[in-house]
Every structure is written in C-alpha cells, then in structure tokens.
Amino acid sequence: MMEFASVITGAVLLLLLTAAALRGWLASRPWGAGPAAGEEDTSEPCPEELVSRVFSRADWEFVRGLKAGGIERLFEQERKKVALVWVRQTSALIRKVISEHARAVRQNENLEFSTEINIFAQFLMLMAVCGILSAAIQLAGPLWLGGLASVAQRLSQRVSKLQETFQTVGLTNAGEAKSA
C-alpha cells in the first residue's frame, strides 16, 4: 500500500515538474507568453551588473529588514517580472545569434564539424537553462537562482563570441576566395 502511495506521489511530482518546465520553456519563446514590445529588440547589450542586481539577495535582505509584508510582496512580484523579461531577452538573443549563424553556414564551404557541434550543443544547453530558469522563477522567484542565471549569462556570452569568431573567419575566407 505504502509503495503504491509513493509511486502515485512520485508520478504527481513528475507531472508537476514537467508542466512547470513546459510552461517555462513556452514562456521563454516569443510565441509562448508573447513578449512585451521591445523585448525581441536587443539593440543595446545587457549590462553585466543587471544579472547580479536582479538576482541579488542584498536587496531582499534590505526589504525584509523593513518588516512590511506589503513591500515584501511587491518586491517579489517586481523582481519576478524583471527576471522573466531578462530570460526572454536572453532566449531571443540566442535565437537571433543561431539563426544568423545558420544563414552564414549555408554560404560557407569550409565548415568545421567540431565547431558546429560545439555551437549547437551550447545553444541547446542555453535554451534548456533558460527554460528551467523561467519555470523556476515562476515557481519560486528569482532570489535563489543567481548561480543558474550567471551560468546562462556566461553561456550566452560564449555563444555570441563563438558566432563573432565564426563570422570573422567566414569573412576572411570569402575575401581570400575573391582575391584568388
């Protein structure tokens, strides 16, 4: 009987987790929850301090010290909102980088298989991290997720740099082909 109850509890938990992850993944996509105006437009890069500020516990400690329930709730709501905007923006940026990369790849004859696999693996990992982050922010708020957010930020910077390197190599190759 106890075993059966454990199985049922496990299944329910698994279902809840899957639903949360799916919701988060959908929310991180532009056609999921629907981004606010300008979220897709990443014309100005995200400053590095943003992540440490949004996911900072120092602000939370300050708010908690005020001993005002209303302000604590407002803080949680507002930080959740900002964190979700940041996750959507990061997902949008990475999708943009990958689609630009795919366009460049189609025109390039000297592809390096290992580099391509590396970029694709990082893209997949980043999208998974964004999905998990989005779900976790909605469930628990951003205050416990600083580490994961830093991972997402580092990964997105690495993928952008890889893309820049790839573009530079592509341009050099194209220039050499033209001059030959």
Add this chain to the structure above:
Amino acid sequence: MVNNSEGSAGQAAYTNVPDRAVTVEEAYDDLLRRSLSQISGDLARLIYLASTRDYNTGKYRHDGLAARFRLDIACKALELAHRQIFYRIATYPLERLVGEVELYVSASQQGREEILQVWQKLEPYRVALPVNVNVALAQLFVSNIKLALAIVQRRPKPRAMGASAS
C-alpha cells in the same frame, strides 16, 4: 522642458559658437561642471537631463551649452550624460535608490505627499528612460523606482531642520 525654446530668439543665441573644432567630451565636461554639479542627487540629475529632450523629436536641447559649443555637440553631450547617469542609477542597490528618492522628494518645492502620490499614479519617471535602452534594464529601473516610492511613503516624514533644533 528646460531652455528648449525653438523660436528665433533661441536660434540667435547660437551665433557666438566657437569656430574651433569642439568635441563632445568638452561639452560633456562643461555640462557636468556647470549644470549637473549644481543638482543634488543622481535621480534629480536624471530627471533634469530627460527634461532637456524634446518629446516629439527625441533631440536634446540646452541653450547655454549650445551657445558655448554647437547645437549638435550639445545634443550629443546631453544624450551621453543622460545615458551614463541612467545606467548608474538603474543598477543602484535598492537601499541607495530609496535614499535618492528621499533626497529628490525633500528637495522639491511641492509637498512630499503630493509628489509621492503623483509619481505613483502617473509614473512620470518612465519618461526618464533614454532611447533604445536595454529592455530588461529599463524594467529594472521602473520596478526599483516603484519599490522605492512605496518604501519612502511608508517611512515617517523626516523632521524639518528648524523643528529638530527647537
């Protein structure tokens, strides 16, 4: 709007513009030295800089600066200063931002309660966002100002200098 007259009198002020090549950095330093240093608090500086921007064209205008430099150089210097101060204030710890709001409210001519209510209802600080600013950073700024206003409103009104002396 501050010194934003578009009429012929405003244009005439630019006839004394120096012939030598002036840089945005020079105009920026001049702006910091003459105007921004006279304003206490980064939030008040941000609001001032945003108020030099025309709502319709998005161009910044400051007659004094344009008279000493050039209209386009003054515009760029104002934009640079606006952007820099915004980036600084948007990533302030919440506690520091609360201090900025407190300073802004207490330095204003209007009553503290009036300003707090109007800022919470009309959210005029949204106009202080520079153009094309990162969306997440803009959201953080707006959220933090909302929180800071709620915190300041909850705090007891600071005593006036004269009252504390008596």
